[in-house]
């Protein structure tokens with residue numbers, strides 16, 4: 243890249259520009275000192291920014307009304323996942339209305355690219371990407387999230403409820 | 417065989433000659449023409465109930481079903497007109513009136529007739545506003561099969577199978593109209609030796625196999641053809657596998673051997689192929705200590721060292737009919753030529769029941785290649801009786817053990833018998849725990865082998881039909897084939913066939929430039945990469 247040098251007479255009048263810049267800085271400083279509430283800087287990590295619920299952060303497995311996991315282990319998310327980071331082991335549920343459910347559901351967070359394709363693929367709103375994104379961990383093992391972490395981690399306060407309800411669906415005769 | 421007269425007809429504009437008396441669908445099936453159908457199956461009688469196989473016959477004002485209309489001389493048929501497509505679409509809509517659309521949890525999804533035909537003819541929004549008829553789900557039909565009546569389209573294939581092929585008559589259609597359901601009679605579950613064929617022929621996910629249920633989605637599996645090693649019939653099968661192992665076995669049509677079917681026993685043989693049931697490492701017992709982490713090739717070489725210079729009277733070989741002709745030939749000729757002995761014995765678990773036959777497929781001889789073994793023996797002039805073998809007399813005993821251990825009922829007893837030998841060399845693909853815990857062994861080597869799906873070879877079945885099959889996949893990569901083990905035992909090295917190294921890197925062998933578009937060639941990076 244070539245650097246252009248401005249050698250005109252006009253370029254020597256730089257002081258007014260500097261003064262204007264300092265003026266703006268001063269204005270904001272005074273505003274923040276006298277009106278602390280409207281200051282937009284956050285004291286991270288004590289204060290955190292709330293992302294919108296549509297943000298594509300860590301996955302959440304939703305739950306049914308009774309708190310059981312919503313996922314039916316159809317593996318469409320695993321099929322759709324471009325990073326091949328979802329591993330599901332399905333099994334027969336004792337309740338014939340449920341029929342199939344996951345006994346293990348693991349996402350390798352380090353391989354995930356947070357594309358949200360899993361969420362798109364799920365036919366029953368069982369997986370969502372949530373607003374959390376800060377995921378510190380001490381070693382690699384902490385980054386393979388299992389069902390417990392995906393559905394019932396403390397931040398989710400007992401689980402996020404799915405919008406797809408089997409009972410309502412059965413009642414409406416679908 | 418008497419030649420059947422041929423007649424002329426035109427199907428979708430193609431002039432064909434077909435056997436007199438064949439139906440339109442048979443004519444199309446034999447000439448690889450596509451036609452939607454559910455109830456017709458080449459191995460069963462004609463039912464004509466699904467009404468999906470509609471075709472237009474010139475000169476006939478209405479559409480006809482292809483499966484129950486016999487081809488006549490000069491008939492002109494097509495199944496590509498808009499009228500036929502419309503009929504198939506409406507036929508499909510009626511099939512789906514009460515269908516639960518369970519696809520996400522349905523094992524058939526991915527290979528389902530309804531899904532296929534919907535993508536071909538459907539793609540409509542359902543016109544039904546009524547509630548769906550609820551039926552029984554997850555019905556336990558018997559020890560192997562689970563029924564979901566809601567998914568069933570009442571094609572009656574499964575009923576005809578139990579009536580015509582297995583002749584056990586367990587299944588029937590009960591009730592009428594939209595209450596009709598497949599079911600079994602009270603106290604008579606679907607329990608026969610061929611029951612899982614109903615799962616294969618069910619065009620939808622109504623019948624599912626208990627063994628395969630929910631273990632994999634079918635689109636994660638690859639398939640490949642091989643020959644079943646469950647018994648001496650040698651059914652042609654398709655093995656479904658992925659990197660985690662083998663998951664199921666299905667029959668492949670071969671009119672000379674197994675028709676369209678296979679038995680339930682043969683579907684279980686994949687289990688001994690998977691890693692958890694396999695001998696993975698070579699083992700060696702010396703000075704009372706088991707060395708358990710030996711590489712297969714190292715174990716075989718150790719065994720070869722222990723056999724060096726032994727006289728032909730001190731050594732014996734035991735083989736089973738569970739290995740391919742090529743392998744048996746390799747190991748037997750090693751013994752005949754290198755070790756100069758004819759002490760080769762045939763360990764035959766089912767000699768007494770060998771001639772048994774259940775009238776459909778299953779045979780009493782549970783080895784796929786007994787005939788092949790006998791031919792190899794005859795070729796080398798070996799004429800021994802297993803009862804003459806006395807392991808305590810021969811010092812070095814080499815045993816090529818069976819793959820399918822569960823059918824060797826006297827397996828543990830025989831192992832103890834072999835353990836009397838001063839030096840036992842046991843080759844096996846199956847995990848044998850009793851061997852490493854056997855206290856009477858003095859010196860032993862275990863060489864892990866490959867199973868029948870991991871190698872190419874030939875089986876000769878009960879009728880003398882020789883069937884060559886190709887390798888399907890590799891489950892235990894370091895295991896040896898018997899041929900390789902035989903080469904190592906005779907003191908040779910295993911050779912891997914490669915191109916002549918002189919020819920490997922000459923200019924003529926470099927692949928052509930894969931980048932063909934001019935504007936892409938201008939991009940230097942792509943151009944370079946394309947040449948790599």
Ligand code: SF4
Nearest residue numbers: 323354355357358360
């Ligand atoms: S967000 Fe994308 S990469 Fe991550 S698990 Fe879902 S589909 Fe896979």
Ligand code: SF4
Nearest residue numbers: 313314316317319364
């Ligand atoms: S999360 Fe959704 S898409 Fe994935 S297996 Fe469960 S139900 Fe299927």
Ligand code: SF4
Nearest residue numbers: 518519522525528621
């Ligand atoms: S039978 Fe076919 S269409 Fe019906 S639920 Fe199963 S896969 Fe879906």
Ligand code: SF4
Nearest residue numbers: 568569571572574618
């Ligand atoms: S269970 Fe399957 S094979 Fe039997 S009638 Fe129903 S759809 Fe046909």
Ligand code: FES
Nearest residue numbers: 455466467469483
């Ligand atoms: S295949 Fe012809 S009616 Fe079913």
